Amino acid sequence: MTDCIFCRIARGEIPAKIVAQDDDLVAFHDLGPQAPVHVLVIPRKHIPTANDIGQEDGALLGRIWTRIPAIAAELGIASVGYRVVNNCLAPAGQSVFHLHFHLLGGRVMGWPPG
Numbered sequence: 765m766t767d768c769i770f771c772r773i774a775r776g777e778i779p780a781k782i783v784a785q786d787d788d789l790v791a792f793h794d795l796g797p798q799a800p801v802h803v804l805v806i807p808r809k810h811i812p813t814a815n816d817i818g819q820e821d822g823a824l825l826g827r828i829w830t831r832i833p834a835i836a837a838e839l840g841i842a843s844v845g846y847r848v849v850n851n852c853l854a855p856a857g858q859s860v861f862h863l864h865f866h867l868l869g870g871r872v873m874g875w876p877p878g
């Protein structure tokens with residue numbers, strides 16, 4: 765058991781505005797939204813960064829990705845488009861070291877992301 769902030773959210777020890785959860789994942793609204801819809805999708809399993817995804821995590825990541833379009837649909841952004849982002853390590857913008865996917869939508873997105 766870790767005291768990582770996202771592990772604590774997954775265990776219900778820290779409140780979050782949860783939009784979906786199952787045995788594999790928890791999805792909750794980001795505290796500092798960067799778009800009208802900004803939800804974080806995390807595995808319950810503590811995986812620090814994308815670099816730490818192992819062969820044994822393949823099925824888990826597949827199930828999480830299978831859920832993301834359904835979560836986007838529940839949030840009303842599936843048909844208008846959305847962006848899914850993972851920041852891996854601090855230079856790429858990672859600030860919480862528990863693997864997470866930002867699900868962003870509700871506005872037009874620029875590219876490159878910067």
Ligand code: 5GP
Pocket residue numbers: 769780781792793794795796797804850851857858859860861
């Ligand atoms: P990162 O910078 O690691 O890619 O993304 C971490 C995200 O977690 C940030 O967008 C930040 O706003 C969000 N965040 C950090 N702490 C909390 C928290 O305690 N609750 C929620 N809901 N979001 C958080």
Ligand code: ZN
Pocket residue numbers: 766768769770771772809810811861862
């Ligand atoms: Zn964690």
